[in-house]
Amino acid sequence: MRAVAVFPEERAVRLVDHREPAILAPTDVVVKVLDVGFCGTDREIAAFRMGSPPADSPYLVMGHEALGEVLEVGSSVRRIRPGDLVVPTVRRPCRRESCRACRMGRPDFCLSGEYLQRGIKEAHGFLAERFADDARWLQPVPRELREVAVLTQPLALVETAITELDQVQKRLPWAALGETGGSGKRALVLGAGPVALLASMALVVRGYKVTVYSHAGRGEKADFAESIGAQFVTAEEEKLQTLAGHLGRIDVMFEATGASPDALAAMEHLGRNGVYLLTGVPGLRGAFTLDAGFLLHGMVQKNQVIIGPVHPNAEAFRAAIQDLGLFARRWPGALQRLISKRVSMEDAPDAFEHPASGLKQVVTVSE
Ligand SMILES: [Zn+2]
Numbered sequence: 407m408r409a410v411a412v413f414p415e416e417r418a419v420r421l422v423d424h425r426e427p428a429i430l431a432p433t434d435v436v437v438k439v440l441d442v443g444f445c446g447t448d449r450e451i452a453a454f455r456m457g458s459p460p461a462d463s464p465y466l467v468m469g470h471e472a473l474g475e476v477l478e479v480g481s482s483v484r485r486i487r488p489g490d491l492v493v494p495t496v497r498r499p500c501r502r503e504s505c506r507a508c509r510m511g512r513p514d515f516c517l518s519g520e521y522l523q524r525g526i527k528e529a530h531g532f533l534a535e536r537f538a539d540d541a542r543w544l545q546p547v548p549r550e551l552r553e554v555a556v557l558t559q560p561l562a563l564v565e566t567a568i569t570e571l572d573q574v575q576k577r578l579p580w581a582a583l584g585e586t587g588g589s590g591k592r593a594l595v596l597g598a599g600p601v602a603l604l605a606s607m608a609l610v611v612r613g614y615k616v617t618v619y620s621h622a623g624r625g626e627k628a629d630f631a632e633s634i635g636a637q638f639v640t641a642e643e644e645k646l647q648t649l650a651g652h653l654g655r656i657d658v659m660f661e662a663t664g665a666s667p668d669a670l671a672a673m674e675h676l677g678r679n680g681v682y683l684l685t686g687v688p689g690l691r692g693a694f695t696l697d698a699g700f701l702l703h704g705m706v707q708k709n710q711v712i713i714g715p716v717h718p719n720a721e722a723f724r725a726a727i728q729d730l731g732l733f734a735r736r737w738p739g740a741l742q743r744l745i746s747k748r749v750s751m752e753d754a755p756d757a758f759e760h761p762a763s764g765l766k767q768v769v770t771v772s773e
């Protein structure tokens with residue numbers, strides 16, 4: 407069967423003839439792939455800056471943001487049936503007996519660092535005609551979400567961040583009373599890519615006043631943000647300094663820019679008791695300079711917290727699927743607009759290497 411793979415040694419990305427998946431254990435499921443989204447991580451992999459094949463393979467099948475339809479299930483699988491739509495999670499446990507996290511089925515908190523990530527680290531991904539996996543790593547998706555469920559994985563990143571935010575902010579005495587502690591909760595989203603816009607939707611439905619702040623110009627991203635009730639400001643229109651001044655206290659900063667130095671420096675404008683959520687994974691592109699003393703002073707004096715949660719667990723995927731349903735009802739057609747381009751499997755290698763600007767790009771594997 408066909409798959410798109412990266413050959414790190416050869417420095418090539420191309421279609422390969424990959425072995426057909428099969429049910430090998432009673433808990434296995436074989437899935438026909440429908441859509442695979444791609445993101446900055448895939449671009450890093452296609453540029454040979456990250457990504458590692460399984461030990462016995464010269465190549466890594468790419469793709470970690472997938473939607474598929476179940477073809478066949480093992481004899482002990484009850485929760486999922488042939489014909490169901492499913493989204494796979496990405497991380498798989500390490501083999502260490504001593505890793506309590508993985509032994510409890512929580513590779514998102516793997517202690518050894520020897521976890522696998524499908525399509526990223528030592529396990530083949532989903533950009534193939536079919537794949538097999540244990541049923542426990544597959545989340546069922548309602549049929550109504552067929553067109554947009556490929557956005558589940560990036561939204562699961564957002565859900566993970568928001569769950570951790572909620573955990574931390576239980577510390578505020580008024581949070582337990584269901585109060586916002588003033589004039590409503592305010593969030594500043596840094597960046598305007600798919601994760602930033604999905605985060606904006608998730609924060610708007612949770613009652614935050616959201617401002618999206620972007621270095622890109624206006625255009626479709628601004629239209630999108632405004633259509634869901636968020637404010638959109640470009641760096642050209644306004645300096646962060648003055649924006650922070652007239653927004654009022656910023657309770658949450660949601661970084662979705664790829665963790666650029668600028669974004670981290672923006673923490674200077676985070677309000678008292680605020681939380682800074684990092685979701686971008688910076689490439690290893692050398693050191694940058696920040697006034698650490700100033701930031702640390704602010705953190706200690708203003709009770710601030712920085713969290714960098716990027717590994718969603720199954721619960722975050724389920725929350726994402728629920729929220730997609732909520733967003734689809736609240737803003738009909740909006741999620742479709744987040745998918746800006748679809749390409750075929752044949753065109754995928756080229757699309758990874760030469761990304762178009764715009765929002766989420768998706769490989770259509772099967773109609
Ligand atoms: Zn991704």
Ligand SMILES: [Zn+2]
Pocket residue numbers: 499500501502505507508509513515516517518519520521
């Ligand atoms: Zn582990």
